Amino acid sequence: AQSVSQHNHHVILSEAASLELGCNYSYGGTVNLFWYVQYPGQHLQLLLKYFSGDPLVKGIKGFEAEFIKSKFSFNLRKPSVQWSDTAEYFCAVNAKIKAAGNKLTFGGGTRVLVKP
Amino acid sequence: GAGVSQSPSNKVTEKGKDVELRCDPISGHTALYWYRQSLGQGLEFLIYFQGNSAPDKSGLPSDRFSAERTGGSVSTLTIQRTQQEDSAVYLCASSLDRGLFQETQYFGPGTRLLVL
Numbered sequence: 001a002q003s004v005s006q007h008n009h010h011v012i013l014s015e016a017a018s019l020e021l022g023c024n025y026s027y028g029g030t031v032n033l034f035w036y037v038q039y040p041g042q043h044l045q046l047l048l049k050y051f052s053g054d055p056l057v058k059g060i061k062g063f064e065a066e067f068i069k070s071k072f073s074f075n076l077r078k079p080s081v082q083w084s085d086t087a088e089y090f091c092a093v094n095a096k097i098k099a100a101g102n103k104l105t106f107g108g109g110t111r112v113l114v115k116p
Numbered sequence: 117g118a119g120v121s122q123s124p125s126n127k128v129t130e131k132g133k134d135v136e137l138r139c140d141p142i143s144g145h146t147a148l149y150w151y152r153q154s155l156g157q158g159l160e161f162l163i164y165f166q167g168n169s170a171p172d173k174s175g176l177p178s179d180r181f182s183a184e185r186t187g188g189s190v191s192t193l194t195i196q197r198t199q200q201e202d203s204a205v206y207l208c209a210s211s212l213d214r215g216l217f218q219e220t221q222y223f224g225p226g227t228r229l230l231v232l
Contacts, residue, residue: 032217046220046222085153101166102149102219102221103149104162106158107158
């Protein structure tokens with residue numbers, strides 16, 4: 001079974017600061033990787049995803065993530081955050097096998113507060 | 117286009133009562149998932165429907181939980197004899213299912229359940 005760890009539970013930073021959120025997973029096989037975001041009062045939205053190919057993926061709102069297979073990591077980055085990036089961020093993984101049924105395993109989430 | 121919809125958005129019930137939560141997936145999505153988001157457990161998988169196949173119920177926490185999907189579209193999650201620990205946000209997601217093992221799940225707004 002897969003598991004996902006997000007190392008930071010809470011992050012507070014000022015506007016224009018750079019953001020990096022860590023995500024590590026444990027699974028021996030091939031995986032799909034996702035970052036979802038939940039803005040205050042809103043539902044989970046897809047930020048970006050990695051299925052295969054270029055390990056550096058770009059998502060919406062200036063976010064990007066890099067898949068490092070050797071480290072089982074999929075860290076999320078944004079060079080310069082805005083107040084509107086205040087949200088909770090979830091890393092998720094599913095295994096590329098039929099038996100897994102595409103079901104997602106989520107990390108515990110990281111609450112990000114951007115101070116204006 | 118229309119996203120995943122869920123109803124009710126909020127539900128308050130008394131311990132011991134049964135509740136039904138409804139999910140309408142995105143039109144054309146043959147895969148449907150239920151997850152639960154709670155303070156203590158984070159986001160956890162409950163059950164997964166894929167086309168006409170038998171559902172994957174491996175995430176259901178007890179036999180008080182059940183779900184069905186009628187006509188390959190709408191799904192209902194039923195919790196019998198609710199307990200206070202059932203209080204959580206119940207999320208529904210849907211996706212295409214093309215057998216490629218790389219699908220994106222789109223989430224609904226959730227039903228916030230409070231068991232008194």
